[in-house]
Amino acid sequence: MKKMVSGVILTLFLTSILTSAFNIQSVRSTWAGTVYIHADGSIDPPDAPMITYDNVTYTLTDNITSVGDGIIVKRDNIVIYGAGYTLTGTKEHFYKGIYLSGRMNVTIQNINIQNFFYGIGLAYSSNNSITENNLSANYIYGGVRLDGSCNNSIVGNFFINNGLYVEDSYWNVVEDNTVNGKPLVYLEGASDTSVMEAGQVILVSCNSIKVENLSLLNTIDGVQIRNTNTTTISGNNITNNGKGARLYYSSNNNITRNNITNNDGEGIRLYSSLNYNGISRNNIANNWEGIAIRHASNHNSISGNNVINNGWGIDLYYSSNNRFYHNNFINNTQQVFIPTPGYTNTWDNGYPSGGNYWNNYTGTDANGDGIGDSPHVIDENNVDNYPLMGQLSSFNTTLGYSVDVISNSTIEHFECFKSNSTIVMHVSNMTANQTVGFCRVTIPHELIAPPYNITVNNAPVEYNTILENENLSIIYFTYEHSQIEIIIVPEHSLTMLLLMLSIITVIVTTLKRKRNLRFSR
Template sequence: MKLFAVFVLAVLLVLASIGFILEFPMAYAWSGTVYIRSDGRVEPVGAPVSTTDGVTYVVRDNISVSGFMSGIVIERDNIILDGKGFSVKGSQLLFTRGIYVGERRNVTIKNLIVQGHSIGIDVSESVNVRIQTNNMIDNFIAIQFSRSNHSTIIGNNITGVSGIIIKESLNNIVSENHLIGVGDSVVGQGIGVDGSNNLIIRNTITNYPAGVSLSYASGNNVYANNITLNAIGIDLYEYADNNTVAGNIIANNAFGIRIYRASGNRIYHNNFYRNGEDIDIDDGVINYFDGGYPASGNFWDEHSGNDLFHGENQNIPGSDGIIDKAHQTLSGAIDKYPLAAPFTPLSTITIGESMFNIEIISNSTISNLYINPGEGPFLKFDVSGPSGTKGFSTVTIPKTLLWTDRGWIITVNGQAITNYLELSDEKTHTYTSPTPTQQKQLRSAEQTSYQNTQQPCL
């Protein structure tokens, strides 16, 4: 009887163990390196990557990789690697790489989880590579481009010591990525650039020793990024010369922008909020903290004043959205045309291979921008603010997007207005006009339309 009871108890324990296993399955990952060969084959046989057409390669299972190895090595041009949400995991301590792309053309890598590597995705000497919508988790460097050009890194979620590193590379676009550093690290960059003519646009970058870092870099454009809670928001370091830093939110950093042995940089249309020090600049270097007139300068939360005049010397009656008195930072940087309200890069419009930015400076809330050059030369947007307040909007339109030599008709709530200021130059139309709110509502939403009288020249 005792033997039977012991047997029954043992069976129950086994069943309980099976039930536990069924309820909480062990995660399984294929281990080793997957090669996508130049002739289209996938090796080794049984690896969890497959294709039916030699163009789109689909990951079918999680992959793990150990010491000094890569998870997936791409040796074929003109392909798409679709991770389908599966992971490629490795070890920072064992110097693994998640994906390696060397001397390739026209490769897209998307929808992967790449976790725990020394370098998550490593691209070397390649052209027209697209890295999109991947989750890069706890890699020492999430994405690295070396001597790789005309490529795009877009829409990735990134955590780890360093986010995106561009080395000796030209004409790349880094756009709409969300990057979060580890916080307590003394090394690491959100986006680091050593190269020329790269566009860093509309990324969110937080919690790094340096949010964006440029060195040995020229002709790059850092535009419309949200750069917050870093030790240094933007670091223009040795030989980072003749770059443009514009349209960024630079907030709650110990230093907003640090400049060391770098010159000729143009810094304007940025919004500086609550930084320990907005600008830290090395003596003896020449940089520019406004775009000249009428392009204007930056918005500084610690600087205020009247906007009663306009013109290059701010001595002609009539407001232009620029504070009449120049702003000098603690480090001696001078913005001759500080903005009277924050800058808003509303929309980036792509036509063919060209990108156009519609920009608005306003002390009101702007929403619902609408522009479609195919429908005609006009744009419209909504303006809202507390009832009875006096507001203004300054709109800048690239002439290569919407062009006219007859001027513009500006309407508020469908009614044409004449009390506006035109400040156009050879590249843009710039108009400043009042945007009054409706008197009988707590908050109002008005449609302000800037409408041309002839067809656009595209």
């Protein structure tokens, strides 16, 4: 019996030792460090999990974890074959998965690369091939970064929660890649086309491209355009990216009606992009910076945007002669950041059109025109002379005209009926203790011609005419606050209604008299 017990104990002991040995082998299966492929073809350090028999093809034999760079390539005319192994970083600043500087004719194939500053970096390198790799969560400059690198091929790669970043790089072939399961759309030298589906969009030296109605999520840049003109970026949801939309050295582009939110860096960046880029009617919220305008990005128009809850609402750096108006700046940590003083921009559209709404503006409106009586000063060269007293909302109508409403109320519903020339708004108080509301409404005459009749909860109210010309009217009225319905109709509509009621009354009365006379006979 004792021998049997001893045998069982010995068996368990040996099993424990063997299990521990296998566990130790499992722990040691990932090699840690940086691998160098030197110009003479040698691999450093010698125990790195990489093998070559001809100093041409270098094959990984195990996974690599690195607290610095992963693989540094100093040799041309080679193939780095990953064999499906994984190269993992620690997301420390500036470290690269695989880095080529000044290299030619290097192929990188079938490697999983994750958690680096960027996965594969090419600096001033040409005629290289990056193919069939899995690149994930390389969080700053993406899965692949091209910097001053031309005539390279990036084909058949899978980008997960990162993408491609291109800087001063041209004549590259980028095909059959996906970002989060959707096509990586890279166009160079293209004109007059539309992007139909994409996980990321990159345009280089293009003209007249339409990027519309896409969902661009969890990539490095939702949209990146360089040396590209007359392009429209409209109606897209660009969220949870490294950056939202970035324009470099580009002119006459239009970024409008996009939802650009929760990006780690800028919602929109203009860099050396001048002459009539328009940024309008976007919702730009919860980004590190709302709109960054940098390095001689001059003569651009920024209007009608909601810039809300960003770190910096606007970041202006060495840029001037831009015009900002009809934007709502709300609860940004700093509404406008200008680290380079002396550059003058315009912050309104004149009177009575007005400037911007600033939720930290403390001025008053004694004359009741919806515009503050004192300027909003950003610095001595940047002043909003006509700050708005309420948020501006712009509503499209079926006829293609917009109705702009400036109000200190919450506009819950808006409709414009052309059939009977009527505007209907449902509004409520914006804060619990608000007792008086106002609306300043800009009405195109093609929709409703003046004069107007205005009712609030069916009671008529008076209005002031701020401006009336051949094209439009700007009117202003106030009301006591609660949940209310506002109706605006042409004055003749009410007159015609009363006239019709009078005619109907006369007809009915006459018929009754004739009927009574007949019965009396």
